[in-house]
Amino acid sequence: MNPHNITLIAGPPGVGKTAWISQLLQDKTRPMFYLCPGMGEVSVDLARMGYQFPWVSLLSEDQAPRVLANLPDQAQVYLEVGFHLNLETPFFTTLPCHRVAVLPPSLEQSEWHHWADDVIPGNDIGVPDLGQSQQLPELWRSLLTGQVLDPPSLDEILIELTGGAYGQIMRLKGIFELPDGRAFYVDFVEGLSGIEYGDLNLPPWRQGRPNRFSGLEVIGYNLERDIIAKTLLEACLAEDVLAQYQEQYQMLHPQGKDTEEVISP
Template structure:
């Protein structure tokens, strides 16, 4: 029997992690959709950068993408668990589906999705509330880094500076970062955590030019110095010549590892 759950909560509360754990514990097929949330007074939402979907797809390759109506029709398949992620600052007053935002309801109807449950972090006891924070003011910054490759030491320095206030009061930061050896690293931090999460994705690109995998950065906080963030990142990225210097030895080692016939 198919089920469709709407999972909402404030930035960094753990929506994506909980969704992944739930998928991994489900015996049947799983579908996923992330909706854009809506801003509130003084609170900016971040548009869907694709980070969450890319991370989930890497960790759960059989995941069905329900971001268009063609795939959404597959939600009618038997034993499919559909999990819809929604960034939402305020909890609905009542449990269940009665207080769903009409704008969200319209999005779902367009995609032919009809939730059976609506769970919100900080309201429903089934969900952990360790990282559920209330924000009174929140600015957002996002940056596409597709085809960009980081110098690893510079990336470590930048991330340390970012989460420790060098570019404003950062409450939430996450990103997918490409390294010259073909790895892509998921970076994740929220102010309620003691440290950042760094998770290499399973898929590794060939060390042959610039990667095609998604790479994005999302930052939320107050008094963000977006120009300094951008200019610092520009200094941390490898140009073509330096990237080739990193990748040539990797390709040579790959050739040496291939047995001769």
């Protein structure tokens, strides 16, 4: 393995690791690979990378050893390391790679500084003490594939979540399906202004339940997981309501042309 072909990216939650990697993945001139260790095969970041950069190969952890051992000469691999993973595990310490830490500019010393070959300035956010004496933030995920959410209810849930109604939220990211067939991405970082919404530019799904990944990931403290899950479920459209939305859309747009009109069941 050539260490110049593999880049390991680490840093605190919300600092901008995914955003930094996304800039590099726009290069279509060479084979690109992306792996998010420790998140399994279904995660918001993994799905978002696949949706936004279809030319990038998404690696599972099972595939990684074989692919990394047989990389094409011009290939580039980006491994995004979650805050909850130990950088001293054998896989990370023995992997020939270039180590990059994306860190807040105001953070002058940390374990990431000592670990990294290069430090990249990211979002200037507050960083909790992640040492042994401090409890790590919780990571909670909810798979929503096949679910379509009521937009006003989803807006209310996101405002409540980020406002601390169900625990202290440091980081929230999600992919959600809307009744008009669109899928969009939501991003929130404690300490930065507002909730970011982004269209994923996927083909509209307007017949039956979407058969593509959607879900929510939350990082924080004292998360009321059961209440969050129940509230999310209540915002999901029932079969008959979703069918009404899709039927009305087909009646209003028989040729499948998009407009900004709002359809209500």
